[in-house]
Amino acid sequence: xxxxxxxxxxxxxxxxxxxxxxxxxxxxxxxxxxxxxxxxxxxxxxxxxxxxxxxxxxxxxxxxxxxxxxxxxxxxxxxxxxxxxxxxxxxxxxxxxxxxxxxxxxxxxxxxxxxxxxxxxxxxxxxxxxxxxxxxxxxxxxxxxxxxxxxxxxxxxxxxxxxxxxxxxxxxxxxxxxxxxxxxxxxxxxxxxxxxxxxxxxxxxxxxxxxxxxxxxxxxxxxxxxxxxxxxxxxxxxxxxxxxxxxxxxxxxxxxxxxxxxxxxxxxxxxxxxxxxxxxxxxxxxxxxxxxxxxxxxxxxxxxxxxxxxxxxxxxxxxxxxxxxxxxxxxxxxxxxxxxxxxxxxxxxxxxxxxxxxxxxxxxxxxxxxxxxxxxxxxxxxxxxxxxxxxxx
Amino acid sequence: xxxxxxxxxxxxxxxxxxxxxxxxxxxxxxxxxxxxxxxxxxxxxxxxxxxxxxxxxxxxxxxxxxxxxxxxxxxxxxxxxxxxxxxxxxxxxxxxxxxxxxxxxxxxxxxxxxxxxxxxxxxxxxxxxxxxxxxxxxxxxxxxxxxxxxxxxxxxxxxxxxxxxxxxxxxxxxxxxxxxxxxxxxxxxxxxxxxxxxxxxxxxxxxxxxxxxxxxxxxxxxxxxxxxxxxxxxxxxxxxxxxxxxxxxxxxxxxxxxxxxxxxxxxxxxxxxxxxxxxxxxxxxxxxxxxxxxxxxxxxxxxxxxxxxxxxxxxxxxxxxxxxxxxxxxxxxxxxxxxxxxxxxxxxxxxxxxxxxxxxxxxxxxxxxxxxxxxxxxxxxxxxxxxxxxxxx
Numbered sequence: 001x002x003x004x005x006x007x008x009x010x011x012x013x014x015x016x017x018x019x020x021x022x023x024x025x026x027x028x029x030x031x032x033x034x035x036x037x038x039x040x041x042x043x044x045x046x047x048x049x050x051x052x053x054x055x056x057x058x059x060x061x062x063x064x065x066x067x068x069x070x071x072x073x074x075x076x077x078x079x080x081x082x083x084x085x086x087x088x089x090x091x092x093x094x095x096x097x098x099x100x101x102x103x104x105x106x107x108x109x110x111x112x113x114x115x116x117x118x119x120x121x122x123x124x125x126x127x128x129x130x131x132x133x134x135x136x137x138x139x140x141x142x143x144x145x146x147x148x149x150x151x152x153x154x155x156x157x158x159x160x161x162x163x164x165x166x167x168x169x170x171x172x173x174x175x176x177x178x179x180x181x182x183x184x185x186x187x188x189x190x191x192x193x194x195x196x197x198x199x200x201x202x203x204x205x206x207x208x209x210x211x212x213x214x215x216x217x218x219x220x221x222x223x224x225x226x227x228x229x230x231x232x233x234x235x236x237x238x239x240x241x242x243x244x245x246x247x248x249x250x251x252x253x254x255x256x257x258x259x260x261x262x263x264x265x266x267x268x269x270x271x272x273x274x275x276x277x278x279x280x281x282x283x284x285x286x287x288x289x290x291x292x293x294x295x296x297x298x299x300x301x302x303x304x305x306x307x308x309x310x311x312x313x314x315x316x317x318x319x320x321x322x323x324x325x326x327x328x329x330x331x332x333x334x335x336x337x338x339x340x341x342x343x344x345x346x347x348x349x350x351x352x353x354x355x356x357x358x359x360x361x362x363x364x365x366x367x368x369x370x371x372x373x374x375x376x377x378x379x380x381x382x383x384x385x386x387x388x389x390x391x392x393x
Numbered sequence: 394x395x396x397x398x399x400x401x402x403x404x405x406x407x408x409x410x411x412x413x414x415x416x417x418x419x420x421x422x423x424x425x426x427x428x429x430x431x432x433x434x435x436x437x438x439x440x441x442x443x444x445x446x447x448x449x450x451x452x453x454x455x456x457x458x459x460x461x462x463x464x465x466x467x468x469x470x471x472x473x474x475x476x477x478x479x480x481x482x483x484x485x486x487x488x489x490x491x492x493x494x495x496x497x498x499x500x501x502x503x504x505x506x507x508x509x510x511x512x513x514x515x516x517x518x519x520x521x522x523x524x525x526x527x528x529x530x531x532x533x534x535x536x537x538x539x540x541x542x543x544x545x546x547x548x549x550x551x552x553x554x555x556x557x558x559x560x561x562x563x564x565x566x567x568x569x570x571x572x573x574x575x576x577x578x579x580x581x582x583x584x585x586x587x588x589x590x591x592x593x594x595x596x597x598x599x600x601x602x603x604x605x606x607x608x609x610x611x612x613x614x615x616x617x618x619x620x621x622x623x624x625x626x627x628x629x630x631x632x633x634x635x636x637x638x639x640x641x642x643x644x645x646x647x648x649x650x651x652x653x654x655x656x657x658x659x660x661x662x663x664x665x666x667x668x669x670x671x672x673x674x675x676x677x678x679x680x681x682x683x684x685x686x687x688x689x690x691x692x693x694x695x696x697x698x699x700x701x702x703x704x705x706x707x708x709x710x711x712x713x714x715x716x717x718x719x720x721x722x723x724x725x726x727x728x729x730x731x732x733x734x735x736x737x738x739x740x741x742x743x744x745x746x747x748x749x750x751x752x753x754x755x756x757x758x759x760x761x762x763x764x765x766x767x768x769x770x771x772x773x774x775x776x777x778x779x780x781x782x783x784x785x786x
Contacts, residue, residue, distance in 0.1 A: 050709075052708040053715075054708030084734050086732065225705050294777075308508060311475075311476050311510065311618075315445040316443075319446075336510065339476075339478035339479065340478055341510060380778065385691055388695070
């Protein structure tokens, strides 16, 4: 038994963590564009990186140096430092060296988001380090600094009280799958905790819960060169596996769904729940295909209860399915039932009402097995095209 | 040796074929919406259908009746007759029976495009049969009648003269991957020939040439319940394998590229040529991923020479690739060369000029093997969103 409550303060609600965001002119209009997350002493750190073969230089740095301890994460917006070759990696090394020398941190690492294929404004970043107040506790500023086309910052924190009365805290910030002028849709997530989570458990837990949270969301189906989830554990408070997993999942789920809701130009978030598939893998395949389908996404934008596009997408997803076994629901409204055409004007009106909501569920029962998966997606409208076709300059 | 020349007349340039398009009120404003293709005597017919598990009723009719001979194809727009269950199939059977009785044809089949999940206006179609002039030779009217969101009809014909002096003709019409208010992006293609192509060669040849033509194009990455390619062969003229394959490929390539150019809202057509992949399959995987990427498609729309999105899409396509081996060209302009950042303002300007063209090539040399594939795609802009989000009513 444990008790998990939402608390304010974002990352700095966890004792021993400091963070802030400042402006060094990477974004226009003095917007915040450089952030740090610092811990009072070295943390265990684990991470999940993009599966893109062209990992950005800061990710290569972490992997090549086999970083397992960390007391400082530097995060810049506007430049992904991806496809920048050896020079890009050398830039990271130089900046990390400057962090050690100028800020006195021991195990720094770096995370970047922004345009691909352009060298980092290295000197500006190094000069910016001096402006950091390392004692700052401003999670919201850090959340703002890592934003690109996000419309709002994303932060969350939970305090967990174990049955023994002991407590731990876990918190995170994230930026969304929005493209920066005009690089890739990068997703960055930083989670910190004071729980004494065993080092060897960190990666498996991240992987397990990423599957149903960050890996279940989709804004445009592309995978960035920079996507990262970091988990920093200070290990000074209590730990209990069940409670920690619960809270970690809550943090990841909250941030992942915030990212979908804030998808570029998105007006609504939709849960695509596929049940009754042959197995979970087939359910996932169909659910992800639905959340990525342009035809489905534009129908969501148009609030058009076009279940035919849902059906056709299921049919083309490559999973085992039969017209006479398929059921489709919009929330609790059954719109297609096993091969019978009975979608009339009245039902269409009801279905359209479901679609006018900011958030709703499309449930597909494949009717062949017990596989289930829920993917989360958003609509695609003019704003998406506008954001992504605007010329960089 | 043979000589292949483009001729006018579309489908009816092939002796023994008749076709027309009429209006029966399926589309508004008396637009043409019902077409037929008729041959003077039964033809051998072969076809390729969508891989969507939910095949439309007219496709089920062809498969269930194992149709190998055909003298009449009836084509309606505005209703796909898909996801309509047993009733949908019964509708096709009834209409086919009416064709036999009222028009005296022996082996009719049917092809539909339009909204999914709504019963066919069966009686209206049956009544419409009476209005057909079976001696009509109007390929353009037929091409118009099968259009949905297509902006122009698509027809082509070639006359091939063999070294012996004998001739054959091959011609086709197609409709594009445009969505009809608001069903799936259906692609229909009808090819007719008088060449004496051996029956057993028809399907293998269709499959072989579909791979590099229709299966290489992409408008939105979705696969309809109704996609079909039909090949009717009257078998009264000469045949020579090499010449026939050449001409068949030309017909399929012409119509496939016309469909991409006329993709919904598309302003430009782009050939994504991937070379140097581990094998052809990997090249195809990367090329198709490029032609389907929302980020790439919106960059094309914005005429933004954003090679970073191209690189990142290659990297996330799952193929073997390395930053230090990759080269990216816009037409003949090298914009990325094996890990070196050298894309400057001058080059950007040149690249932007390439992108302002109506048609150009993006070539990616993966640098690891000899695999090659070219996929064809188009840009995605506001018009696409408009067409696909407009409410049906």
